[in-house]
Amino acid sequence: MKRLALGLGVAAVAGIAWTLTAPRQVTADRLEAIAAINGDATAGETLFWAGGCASCHAAPGADGDAKLVLSGGVRLSSDFGTFIAPNISPDPGAGIGSWSVADFANAMLAGVSPEGEHYYPAFPYTSYTRMTDRDIADLFAFLKTLPESQVASLPHEVGFPFNIRRSLGGWKLLFFTDQPRVTLAGADDQVLRGQYLVEGPGHCGECHTPRNPIGGFVGNAWLSGAKNPEGEGVIPNLTAGGKSISGWSASDIAYYLESGFTPDFDSVGGSMVDVQKNMAKLTSGDRDAIAAYLKALPERANGWE
């Protein structure tokens, strides 16, 4: 009797865990609303650069027009293994050409694949989940206009236990949220636009915020900088608590995003070089909005110390 109770207990816990870790798609209502939007590819191009899609999904070292061929292959090293960005070109076999906009929305907003599996958060759906229905539809329309590539996607090089995708359900329960990362009292429209770009498509926090040992963001440390996940050095603190840009004006920040130059005419470096090239393709209004948001951030001590 005791053994039966214990057995039932274990089964119940396992059942609850299985249910809790199940990949959860975007609600049917929202998918329907997104599918009803006539996506605007021109507007989608801005989101393509804001989102930095090509930085991971173009072939390694691609420049110029080659950045529009999303054949994948960039390797992202992390404490959990090496993730290899897949082909997301419109090729129906090798890429995402056979996807519906609902498949795309589930990937971007819920981190769930068309096969119903969790994606690893190396794909920053943890930020993209803040994107609007309209922006998802527009970005999808733009991706459809890009050249097809037949290069096969490579499997991630991730060891046990991280190779069990179901376990990401637990990670999502702990860390996956579509709520704002900071509350900014009295934020005007410009700051709110900056917040959307930085916390959503721009996914700046993915590198600029410190993480705990299982890859979740450390609390109250938003954009305070972090160890460089790819080796030595740091990713700078973007708040007033750091020395990197705390002395810069909003127009200094906007000019840096446009030109790659600091106020001393030192230049952008590291992985920010590619990000800055993307930011240079935004409107000056959007760069100003990002700058206004960064200036409004609460002050935080360096996240890597």
Add this chain to the structure above:
Amino acid sequence: MKFRTLFAAAVIGAAALAPAIAADEPQVVRQEMMKKVGGATGAMAKMVKGEADYDAAAALAALTTISEVAATFGDYFPEGSETGMETEAAPAIWTDRAGFDAKIAALKASADAGVAAAPADLDGLKAVFGPLTQNCGACHETYRLKKS
């Protein structure tokens, strides 16, 4: 008394000598060289942005400064200067010396092309400024590490 004077002289001498030694360290020399490039770039950028009037002599001087720095910049990364003096030099400089040298050569070539063009007006400067400054990020992407 004599000893005390000697000692005082030695202390003063060492204090006077110390900054001279630091300034000779390759880490410091190369940092100063990059600051010169930053100053030259800033002078041209202010013209390009329209914050300063076009000045052909100043533009040529800035291009010449960058060319001169690029000519010897690579000499200041000897073995043993990988760390210290708040250097932001990336380990890749020493593990991929040929790649690093190629970036410096590309900067020199761009600066020399600018000097040879000797831009007479703002459009002329803009034509050399863009390609020249592409070299900054192209090198810093791999060979510089932010440490704070």
